[in-house]
Structures are given as C-alpha cells and as structure tokens.
Amino acid sequence: MDIQEEKALRLQIVALIPRLRRFALGLTRNGPEADDVVQMALERAISKIHQFQPGTRLEAWLFRIVRTTWLDDRRRMSRRPAESNEDAVNGFAGDSLPQTDALDLRADLARALGTLTEDQRAVVLLVLVDGLSYDEASEVLSVPTGTIMSRLSRARTALMQALSEQGVRP
Amino acid sequence: MTGKITDEMVMALADGELHGPEAELVREAIAASSTLQDQFDRYQESRRVLSSGFEGLLDRPVPEDMRKLVLEQTAPGGAVVSLEAARVRRGRLFGFNFLSQAAAAAVLLGAAALGGYQMGQNEPATDGFVLAGLLPQDSPISAALSAAPAGTSIEVGGTEFLAVATYEIAEGQVCREFELSRDGSGAVGLACRVDAGWQVEVAALNVTGSTTGQFLPASADAFELVGTALDAKGAYETVAPDQEACILGSEACADLP
Numbered sequence: 001m002d003i004q005e006e007k008a009l010r011l012q013i014v015a016l017i018p019r020l021r022r023f024a025l026g027l028t029r030n031g032p033e034a035d036d037v038v039q040m041a042l043e044r045a046i047s048k049i050h051q052f053q054p055g056t057r058l059e060a061w062l063f064r065i066v067r068t069t070w071l072d073d074r075r076r077m078s079r080r081p082a083e084s085n086e087d088a089v090n091g092f093a094g095d096s097l098p099q100t101d102a103l104d105l106r107a108d109l110a111r112a113l114g115t116l117t118e119d120q121r122a123v124v125l126l127v128l129v130d131g132l133s134y135d136e137a138s139e140v141l142s143v144p145t146g147t148i149m150s151r152l153s154r155a156r157t158a159l160m161q162a163l164s165e166q167g168v169r170p
Numbered sequence: 171m172t173g174k175i176t177d178e179m180v181m182a183l184a185d186g187e188l189h190g191p192e193a194e195l196v197r198e199a200i201a202a203s204s205t206l207q208d209q210f211d212r213y214q215e216s217r218r219v220l221s222s223g224f225e226g227l228l229d230r231p232v233p234e235d236m237r238k239l240v241l242e243q244t245a246p247g248g249a250v251v252s253l254e255a256a257r258v259r260r261g262r263l264f265g266f267n268f269l270s271q272a273a274a275a276a277v278l279l280g281a282a283a284l285g286g287y288q289m290g291q292n293e294p295a296t297d298g299f300v301l302a303g304l305l306p307q308d309s310p311i312s313a314a315l316s317a318a319p320a321g322t323s324i325e326v327g328g329t330e331f332l333a334v335a336t337y338e339i340a341e342g343q344v345c346r347e348f349e350l351s352r353d354g355s356g357a358v359g360l361a362c363r364v365d366a367g368w369q370v371e372v373a374a375l376n377v378t379g380s381t382t383g384q385f386l387p388a389s390a391d392a393f394e395l396v397g398t399a400l401d402a403k404g405a406y407e408t409v410a411p412d413q414e415a416c417i418l419g420s421e422a423c424a425d426l427p
Contacts (some may be wrong), residue, residue, distance in 0.1 A: 013240045018228040025227065035233065042236055046243050071406065072397040075335065075347075101233055109223040118406045127185065128220035134187055142401075149178045156181070156216040163219065 001050060012058055013045065019059070019130060020066050021103055026125040027070050027118075029110040031102030041069040063130075063140045067122055074118075112162035120155035123148055128156075175199040180206055184213035307367040315346050315361050315368045319414060328352060336414045337405035344417050345371070345405055347396060360399045372399045 001009070020041065024034035045052075045065050052061060105113075113121055119141070126137040127148070134152075138145045175196055182188045183196045200206040305312045310326040318324050318333035325331070334347040345362040359373030374395045400406075409417065 010240050014232070014237055017232045017236055017240070018230065021230075021232075022224055022227045026224065035236075039236060039239065042239050043243070046240060068397055068401070071401060074406070075397070075400065075408070101231075103227050103230060106223055109220075119404075124220060128217050129224045131221075134182070134185070149181065153178055153181050156213060160212060160216050160219070 001052075001054065005054070006049065009049065009052065009054075009058070010046075013042070013062065016059055016062055017042075020062055023063060023125055023130060024066055024070065025103045025105055026113060026129060027067065027121060029105055029113055031104050035102055037070045037073065038066060040073070041066040044069060057136070057139065060136060060139045063126065064142075067140070071118065108163060108166045111166060112159050115158055115162040116155050120151050120158065123151045124155045124159065127152055175203075175206060177209060180209045181213045184210050185217065303370055304364070304366055305361070305368045305370060309368075311348075311361075312368045315348065315363075317418065319411065319418065320346075320408065326350075334358075335408040336417060337400065337403070337407070338409050338413070338417065339403045339405045343403075345400070345403055347400070358396050360396050360403075362403070371403070372396060 017038070020038050021034060024037045024041075025031060028034045028037060041062070045062060052058070113124070116124065122141060123137055126132045126140055127134065132140070134145045134148045137148050141148065143151075179188065179192075179196050180200065183193055183200070188196055200210050305315075311331065314324045314326055314331040314333070318331065320333050320335050323330050323332045329350050329352040332349040332351070334349055337345045337347070339345060339362075343362055343364075345360055346368075347358070347360050350357045350359075357373050360371045361368045362371055363369075372395050
C-alpha cells in the first residue's frame with residue numbers, strides 16, 4: 001500500500017465513523033462508553049492499517065475490530081481485582097468525550113437490548129440497524145449464515161418481548 | 171414452522187433476503203396462513219422498531235479527536251496502540267511497553283515449566299509468538315489452573331501464575347484465562363479443561379518494559395489473540411466466585427463439571 005492508497009483508506013475509515021459509533025452505542029448502550037470503544041478500535045485499526053487487504057470489505061473489518069475491542073474491554077473489566085476495576089471505570093468515564101458530543105439511546109431500547117446475549121445484540125445491530133445482509137453479518141461475526149439467522153430470530157422475539165414488558169407499543 | 175416454511179424463511183423474506191421462486195413460495199404460504207402472516211408482521215415490526223430507535227445518529231458530528239486520530243496518527247510497525255495504551259494516556263494505573271523479544275519470553279516459558287507447548291499456526295505479525303498444546307498432567311501450570319481462584323496468584327518455579335478469569339462455555343467446558351510473569355516478562359493465555367488435562371488454546375508471549383518491574387500485561391495483539399479464542403469458544407461472561415469454587419472443586423457442587 002503506497003502513501004496515496006493509505007490516505008484514501010484513512011478517508012474511507014473516517015467516513016465510516018458514524019456507523020461505528022452507532023454500532024458501539026448499541027453494544028454498550030452508553031454513549032460515552034461507546035465513543036471510548038470506537039476511539040480504541042480506531043487506534044487498533046490504524047496500528048494494523050498495513051494489514052488490511054485491499055479488495056476486502058473495510059466496514060466488515062472495522063465492525064469486527066469494534067466488537068472485539070468491546071468484548072476485550074468487558075472481559076478485562078469483569079476479571080480485574082476490584083480496585084483495578086475502579087481505576088479502569090474512572091479512567092474510562094473520566095476522559096470520555098464531552099457528554100454533549102456523545103450519542104444517546106432511548107432508555108426503553110437500551111433496556112431491551114440489555115436482555116439480549118452479546119451475540120444476539122451484535123447481530124441485531126448489524127442487520128436491523130445497520131442494514132447488513134445475513135452474509136455480511138456472517139463475515140463480521142465469523143459465524144455461518146445459518147447461525148446469524150437463528151440468533152437473529154431469537155433476538156427479535158426477545159427484544160419485542162422486552163419492549164412489550166416495558167409497556168412500549170411498537 | 172408451517173409445512174415446509176420455517177420461521178427463519180419468513181424472517182428472511184421480511185428482511186429482503188429471499189428472492190425468486192423461494193421468495194414466491196414463502197409469500198404464498200404467508201398469504202394462506204394467518205400464523206405465518208403474524209410472524210411476518212412481527213419480523214417487519216422489529217426491524218422498524220430498531221431502525222427508528224437509532225434514527226438520526228448518523229447525522230451527528232464526528233468527534234474531532236476521532237477524525238484526527240484516523241487521519242494523522244502514524245502506524246509504525248510493531249507499535250503498541252491499544253485499549254491499554256489508550257488508558258495509559260488517560261492516566262490509568264496500568265501501563266506497559268511491549269518489546270518483541272520472543273527469545274526472552276522463551277526463557278520465561280522454560281522457567282515456568284510449560285512443557286508440552288507447541289508452536290501454533292497463528293503467530294502475530296510482530297509481537298512475540300503463539301503457543302498452544304496439551305499440558306502434561308503433572309505440570310505445575312496444570313496444577314495452578316486447577317487450583318487458583320480468579321484474581322489470585324501462585325508462584326510456579328520462580329514465575330508468577332495469575333488466574334485471571336474462569337469461563338464456563340457451552341457443553342459445560344471450563345476455560346481459564348491466565349497470565350505468567352517473571353522479571354517484567356510475561357504471557358497471557360487461555361486453557362480449557364479436556365479429558366486429558368488442560369489444553370492451552372492459545373498463549374501469547376511477550377516482554378514488557380515496565381519501569382516498575384511489574385508485569386503489566388501484554389500487547390493489544392496478545393490480548394486480541396486470547397480474545398479471539400474466547401470469542402470462538404463463546405466465552406463472554408466470567409463465572410461467579412461460588413460457581414468457580416464448584417468448578418475448581420473447593421466446594422461441593424453436584425451439577426457442575
């Protein structure tokens with residue numbers, strides 16, 4: 001990849017940031033945390049930019065990095081000793097973007113998404129929110145299309161049930 | 171399912187994923203069945219609810235920090251640019267500098283009595299190397315994996331073994347994430363219990379350059395390797411301490427592996 005190609009690739013990544021932020025918001029259900037995840041994912045992406053294979057789907061690559069970053073972060077948060085968790089949480093929130101810049105999510109939808117498993121949440125966001133096809137979601141999540149479909153079907157049922165229980169009439 | 175029409179076929183039609191004769195077949199079935207029609211309507215409704223719930227977010231301005239990061243940050247080979255590094259910049263307690271000194275890490279490996287490792291196939295491009303394999307049952311690491319509760323350390327041949335987390339995945343298999351450290355060098359890994367003992371799914375070795383001499387784990391790539399292995403196992407949530415105690419056998423527990 002020469003300099004011009006890399007520059008063009010970086011511009012494409014910038015253009016995808018809004019979608020990455022929206023995806024991360026759905027995963028985290030918290031605007032400032034979502035932006036932290038995206039920021040860290042972008043750092044990872046740039047650090048590996050020379051590993052990106054031209055001709056492959058950039059958005060799939062970036063969605064995958066965002067999800068991996070989020071999962072890694074969740075795991076690290078959950079397994080560190082309590083005092084370290086506190087530092088991490090403080091560090092996480094303290095340097096987030098200003099609240100006014102962060103995205104926000106309707107509370108009922110955030111709660112409903114919270115009833116889903118991580119796998120279900122990711123597939124719902126990719127297919128129903130971002131509009132990826134089943135095959136594209138399969139590429140991002142590295143699972144067969146049939147698995148995407150079964151997760152998506154169960155997730156939708158659970159999601160509508162959760163919204164209904166909150167008195168939300170879709 | 172009604173006849174040969176499954177829920178997933180109905181969903182695929184609602185999502186625009188079916189075309190041609192197959193789509194027509196499902197359409198006809200839906201037209202003839204109020205049950206399938208209800209399913210179809212629910213799938214469409216869930217799509218509408220989700221998309222409307224996230225409406226307008228793409229129009230929000232991109233934070234300048236993110237834009238500058240992508241456009242201006244250099245990507246030197248082997249640099250550590252990671253979640254952890256980001257937090258270091260935020261003034262967190264933890265920090266590390268990753269050095270690609272696989273040879274030194276191999277010393278650690280030997281010192282930790284990690285016999286039985288074999289070179290893996292998925293070596294990270296620039297960072298350390300990856301190892302995996304079945305641990306001998308009499309390995310001290312096997313013993314540590316079987317005994318140390320998450321968050322606790324055991325000294326193994328001059329190397330500190332830290333049990334990071336325990337996961338119970340589908341089919342009841344138990345997997346444990348661990349770190350090894352000695353003199354600022356370290357490894358992170360994932361081992362899963364099998365009939366023959368502990369199988370190391372992946373272990374990424376590295377050497378840190380911590381000025382404190384404390385092992386401060388590992389590069390983003392190392393964590394990604396472990397994270398990828400955890401994802402592949404479907405291990406997303408750590409088990410609770412009481413459940414872990416059952417798993418490790420320190421408390422009676424009839425229904426855990």
